[in-house]
Amino acid sequence: MAKTYDYLFKLLLIGDSGVGKTCVLFRFSEDAFNSTFISTIGIDFKIRTIDLDGKKIKLQIWDTAGQERFRTITTAYYRGAMGIMLVYDITNEKSFDNIKNWIRNIEEHASSDVEKMVLGNKCDMNDRRQVTKEKGEQLAVEFGIKFMETSAKASINVDEAFISLARDIKVKMDRKLEPVGSGSRSGGPIVPKKGEDKPKSRWKCTIL
């Protein structure tokens, strides 16, 4: 069957438990379907389709549910990831403080060119806020990562966040696919640039 999309990106959601990572993937109240067959056995991943500048992009999104402690997440988990959403809960300062540990964990174990984004979730719960938006922005500037406050429950910025991350990955990928200048082919062995073909080949191994 013909390929029905232009790009395929593998994304991970990471952050402390209880920050609503699962809900970032889902528009409705977390309690709506609690005692169902699906919630009993758990979700592995989701496929989502977005449109970006007229290109059809498939996102395959994993959640770290069940293995939230950053110490337990190592290289195998990050393999093939092209984008990572770091999620904290604006009503839980501890989850925000831990973002730095998560970033360190990513730097240690993930591919160095993985795109990252920080999300302050539950921004509909302003009355219980413990982390100001400014603190979130500051952290993002410090690490050179994009930042957004989201509310999965109120559908604020969730789609925008995924589109923004996907756009950054696409820009990076398009740049890599640009033809190399003619000069580089004259003589000498062809040495691939560091990390140039890694995302694609790794990606293949991890789908199935």
Add this chain to the structure above:
Amino acid sequence: MSTVTQDLLLSVEGEEKKLNAKNIHCKVCSSLVLLPGKGQLINKPTELPQVSVKASTAGSPNVQLDEVSDFWLVHGMFTFENVGFSNAVNGIKYLLCADCEQGPIGWCLDANRELLYISHNRVVYK
């Protein structure tokens, strides 16, 4: 006896396959699951767990099964617009709505994610 009515089927000249003529959506939240022409109607009697789990007196969840026959066969998981995959149970992964997470709306073998089945009874058409 299939309950799939003719208006749900794409009529393709000289084509034996019965393809879905309409968008397939989640029954609960209307999330778009599959575009027209991407699913092939097949008859495949299967026992599919019911959406809700009844608490049993023994403490373990009591899963009720429905006998389901009409499925849309989909080739490749990236053919879907939006769909979720459960963890595997006895070699089977169940499909769910990517937005509201209700399901199972279908299934596939954990070892073969090229052939996926969406239950006609558990989706709506638009």
